[in-house]
Amino acid sequence: MSDIKIQKPEGKLGILLVGLNGAVATTFTAGLLQIRNGFGKPFGSLTQMATIRIGKRIENNFPMIKDFVPLAELEDLVVGGWDINNYDCLEAAKEARVLNEKDTESVSKELERILPMKGVFDKNYVKNIDGTHIKKGKNKYELMEQLREDIRKFKNENKLNRAVVIWTASTEIYITKNSVHQSIESFEKGMKENHPDIAPSMLYAYASLAEGIPFINGAPNLTVDIPAILELAKKNSVPVAGKDFKTGQTLIKTVLAPMFKARMLGLKGWFSTNILGNKDGLVLDEPGSFKTKEESKLSVLNTILQPELYPDLYGNFYHKVRINYYPPRGDDKEGWDNIDMFGWLGYPMQLKVNFLCKDSILAAPIVLDLVLFMDLAQRAGLNGIQEWLSFYFKSPIHSPNVVPEHDLFIQQMKLKNTLRTLMNEETITHINAKLA
Ligand SMILES: NC(=O)c1ccc[n+]([C@@H]2O[C@H](COP(=O)([O-])OP(=O)(O)OC[C@H]3O[C@@H](n4cnc5c(N)ncnc54)[C@H](O)[C@@H]3O)[C@@H](O)[C@H]2O)c1
Numbered sequence: 001m002s003d004i005k006i007q008k009p010e011g012k013l014g015i016l017l018v019g020l021n022g023a024v025a026t027t028f029t030a031g032l033l034q035i036r037n038g039f040g041k042p043f044g045s046l047t048q049m050a051t052i053r054i055g056k057r058i059e060n061n062f063p064m065i066k067d068f069v070p071l072a073e074l075e076d077l078v079v080g081g082w083d084i085n086n087y088d089c090l091e092a093a094k095e096a097r098v099l100n101e102k103d104t105e106s107v108s109k110e111l112e113r114i115l116p117m118k119g120v121f122d123k124n125y126v127k128n129i130d131g132t133h134i135k136k137g138k139n140k141y142e143l144m145e146q147l148r149e150d151i152r153k154f155k156n157e158n159k160l161n162r163a164v165v166i167w168t169a170s171t172e173i174y175i176t177k178n179s180v181h182q183s184i185e186s187f188e189k190g191m192k193e194n195h196p197d198i199a200p201s202m203l204y205a206y207a208s209l210a211e212g213i214p215f216i217n218g219a220p221n222l223t224v225d226i227p228a229i230l231e232l233a234k235k236n237s238v239p240v241a242g243k244d245f246k247t248g249q250t251l252i253k254t255v256l257a258p259m260f261k262a263r264m265l266g267l268k269g270w271f272s273t274n275i276l277g278n279k280d281g282l283v284l285d286e287p288g289s290f291k292t293k294e295e296s297k298l299s300v301l302n303t304i305l306q307p308e309l310y311p312d313l314y315g316n317f318y319h320k321v322r323i324n325y326y327p328p329r330g331d332d333k334e335g336w337d338n339i340d341m342f343g344w345l346g347y348p349m350q351l352k353v354n355f356l357c358k359d360s361i362l363a364a365p366i367v368l369d370l371v372l373f374m375d376l377a378q379r380a381g382l383n384g385i386q387e388w389l390s391f392y393f394k395s396p397i398h399s400p401n402v403v404p405e406h407d408l409f410i411q412q413m414k415l416k417n418t419l420r421t422l423m424n425e426e427t428i429t430h431i432n433a434k435l436a
Contacts, residue, residue, distance in 0.1 A: 004422055007379040009072040011161030014154060015371050016213075018204050019169030020081035020116040021092035023278050023331055024218065024245075027360035028168070028367040029079050029114060030093050033107035036074050040103070044365030047071055047372045052416050054425050069419050070379075071372045078158045082150070082204075083116035083169075084131025096278070098331045098360045117150045120200045125172040128286045129279065140198055141191035147207035162378065164371045165208035166216040167223060167242075168363075170280070172199045173288030174295065175222050184235070187228035205229050209238050214374040217242030217397075218367070220292045225397050233384050239377040241370060241386045244394040247362035249274060249321075249335040250297055251408070252353055257304040258407040260341060261313075268340040268348070269318040270301060275326035276333045278359065285325035297321045299395055304406045333359045366392050380422055388418035 017025040034040035035048075042048035051062040065071075079089075087095065090111035093104045104111060118135045120143045137143040155163055180190040180197050187206070190198050201223040208215040209232045217223045217240075224230070224240045233240045246254065249272055260267060276284070283289050298321060305314040337353040370392055377386050390396035390404065391411035398404040405411055417427040 004380050004424075006070055006376070006422060009070055009076070009162075009375065009379065012076050012078050012159060013072040013371075013375055014078050014080060014158060014160040014163035016151065016154065016163055016165045016208075017079065017081035017367075018119070018165065018167045018201070019083060020089065020114070021083040021085050021087050021095070022168055022170070023096040023098055023280065023360040024168040024363045024367065025081065026089055026093035026096050026111075027098045028364040029089050030099055030104055030107055030111060031364050032074065032077065032079065032368065033110050034103060037107060039106050042365060042368065044362065045368050046365075046415075047369045048074075048365075052419060053428060054420070065419065069376060069423060072162075072375055077371075078160060079114055080154050080158070081116055082119040082147075084119040084121040084129075084134050086116060086118075086133040088112045089114040096331065096360070098358065117154075119169075120144075120147060120203050122200055124196075125199045125201075126170045126283055126286075127173070127288060128283050129170060139192055139194050140203055141188065143200075144191055144203040144207050144210075147204055148211055151207060151211045151213060162213075162375060164214045164216065164374050164378075165204060166218060166367060166371060167201055167204060167221070168218050168367065169201070170283045171219045171289045171292050172201055172221040173286075174291040175199060177222065177226050181222075181226035181228050184228050184231050187226075199223070202226070202229065205240070206232065209233050209236055209240070212236050212238055214239045214241075214378050216240070216370050216374055218245045218363070218370075220244040220295065220395055222292075230384060237381070237383040239374055239382050239386045240384065240397070241374060241389045242393060242395075242397050244293075245363050245366050246392055246394045246408075247359060247366065248333055248355060248357045249337065250300055250394040251362075252335075252337065252355060253300055254304065254406050254408045254411075256339070256351070256353075257301055258409065261305055261310075264310075264313065266313040266342040266346070267301075267305065267317040268342060269320075269338075270340075271318075271320050271338045272297070272335065273322040273324065274333055274335045275324050275329055276331075276359065277325065277327040277329040278331045280359070281323065281325040281327075281333075284323050290323060293323065294321055295395075297394060299404075300406050303403055331359050331361075333357050376422070388414050391415045 054061045307314040335355040339351040396404045
């Protein structure tokens with residue numbers, strides 16, 4: 001039991017999407033407006049559709065999550081954000097070619113009114129795209145200050161009580177942690193000296209936390225996963241979460257791999273490949289951005305299978321992930337997995353998965369849930385890394401002294417038990433065989 005006090009979700013909540021013109025952002029925004037107007041249902045969203053068991057099994061008490069925890073109402077959400085292109089959200093949604101015309105037309109008036117603020121961008125960090133709607137400043141510190149000013153202005157103009165910033169912009173090149181990321185002091189000095197290892201995404205994260213606003217990273221960029229930004233989150237008592245939305249192939253991987261381990265079935269090789277034709281696919285066609293994504297996708301199997309504990313089963317498997325840019329498919333990603341496994345006496349077996357998914361359709365409900373849960377976390381006084389939201393990420397940020405949790409169903413249990421704890425209910429451990 002906890003004595004956590006949660007502030008009520010009074011007034012309006014701003015959602016500031018970095019990459020407002022992108023496929024994920026526009027699919028989310030158009031979907032939110034559709035749902036709010038009663039034209040569509042929020043499939044894929046736990047906050048809107050899932051129940052949570054409270055108490056013992058014999059009590060038969062399964063409220064909706066949104067009735068159990070005090071979440072912001074969909075009517076109170078105000079969408080805004082930044083992009084390096086200057087399209088209104090209707091035009092951008094059409095350009096993204098995820099939703100049918102009837103779905104964008106039915107909310108066209110509202111979509112047209114949502115326009116991006118100028119972004120902070122540097123082509124050195126995302127080489128395959130360009131923009132025209134970009135801020136100018138004498139150094140990175142000044143650009144970060146401009147982002148802070150944007151946040152304050154957006155809050156004032158829309159009479160918001162609270163806001164959440166979420167990175168749904170392109171994947172940046174691979175950067176490793178180093179001394180400039182080590183403390184607030186070194187990071188601020190680095191921004192003033194235009195240090196090359198400070199990427200635009202870090203400036204958005206810094207600005208958001210400096211304004212006391214939760215930040216979520218939906219891409220695999222390093223971004224918040226550095227000591228300086230985590231220190232700022234603690235100092236200003238703000239929650240952060242990331243990184244890289246767990247949507248298609250990795251979602252499947254984090255369900256299948258725990259099953260192999262649970263049954264002590266061995267693994268010889270796992271070859272994963274994708275074809276993808278949207279702008280994200282174009283960005284990931286560049287080796288620097290692909291390396292960031294590859295690292296995020298590869299980390300999953302080793303952590304789940306623990307080869308150090310099970311050398312006979314998992315000591316020597318081959319794991320390869322490929323993403324191929326294939327324009328004809330647009331946002332309709334096709335993922336193939338070939339899994340070579342073995343059982344009793346080492347006899348080989350194969351499993352093939354062919355997932356014909358829609359990338360942004362899987363990501364949009366994750367955006368909604370993360371925004372609502374991060375706002376809840378903020379009102380509950382939780383700060384720093386929100387590991388209970390690992391459920392939504394391919395590469396969950398975790399404290400340095402623990403390993404990340406990748407198993408989808410352990411992640412789900414952790415999420416639900418956190419909600420129970422926040423609401424002063426017993427956590428569910430499934431160990432009382434008679435009643436639990
Ligand atoms: N769709 C999924 O299933 C999924 C899953 C995991 C992660 N992601 C990540 O989410 C991100 C968005 O995906 P998407 O398909 O919407 O991509 P997208 O290319 O359609 O959209 C990205 C948008 O970000 C904008 N942008 C780029 N750099 C910017 C900057 N510095 N400031 C402001 N705007 C900027 C671009 O102009 C573009 O409009 C990508 O990083 C992707 O890897 C997506």
